Amino acid sequence: MRRIYRRWFRFTVAFLFIMTAGGCDGWFGPEKSGEIRLSSQLFGSENFYLYGYGYEQAEYYRYRFEGEPIPDIINEAYRVIEDGEVKVLPGFNIPAQVNGFALVGEFLSLEEARTFYNDYRNVEEGLQYETISDTVEQYQVWIQKTSAGNYVKLMVKEIETLQGESGDAYSEVTLEYTYQPDGSTEFPD
Incomplete structure (x- = not known):
């Protein structure tokens, strides 16, 4: 009887180890939905970079405007002068310069x-994708076709204009996203 319990215990421990060692991505694939915050703030002194987001690994990447890793989306803000004041307006960019963004809805709340x-639920046919979006505004819904050909729906929840330590203005955009990692036009629930 004791031998049966030992085998059962060893099997259980081995099973739990295998389940946790592979991580969630190993068993269930990448994170398919969540909330991200993209900033246009530049970091560094000589080699400037900002942070972008990659859906496949569900993580932020330091992006230096060249080289690897290349994120799926960055907030590359537009600077405009209005009434003598510099304003920073957010805009999406797909650094790989393949496929891009299409605006599918604008709302008041x-x-x-x-x-x-x-x-x-489904990406409609005939959308025109641009690698650089127009100015992004609060309560918009966008469809992104990644450089890998996968689809993401994005909902703009919040936009803020902030000032860095050196006084430079930058924008931050909070987004809710749903990622379709297999290239189909139907989004998961």
């Missing part, structure tokens, strides 16, 4: 945007 976002 987060509730309206969320309803549309939740009901948007």
Whole structure:
């Protein structure tokens, strides 16, 4: 009897080790939805960089505007002068310069945007993708086609203009996303 318990215990420990050693990505694939915050703030003194996001690994990457790793999305803000004041307006960019973004909805409230976002199940045909988006505004819903040909729906929840330590203005955008990692046009629930 004791031998049976030992085998059962060893099997259970081995099974749990295998399940946790592989990590969630090993068993279930990349994170398919969540919330990200993209900043246009530049870091560094000679070799400037900003942080972008990669959906496949569900992580932020330091992006130096060349070389690897190349994130799927960055916030590359537009600087405009209005009434003598510099304003920073957010804009999406796909650094790989393949495929891009298409705006599919603009709303007056987060509730309206969320309803549309939740009901948007399939990427419609005929969308025109741009590697650099127009100015991004709060409560918009975008579709992104990544450089790998996978689809992401993005809902803009919040936009902030902030000032860095050196006084430079930058923008931050909070997004909710749903990622379709297999290239199909149907989003997971």
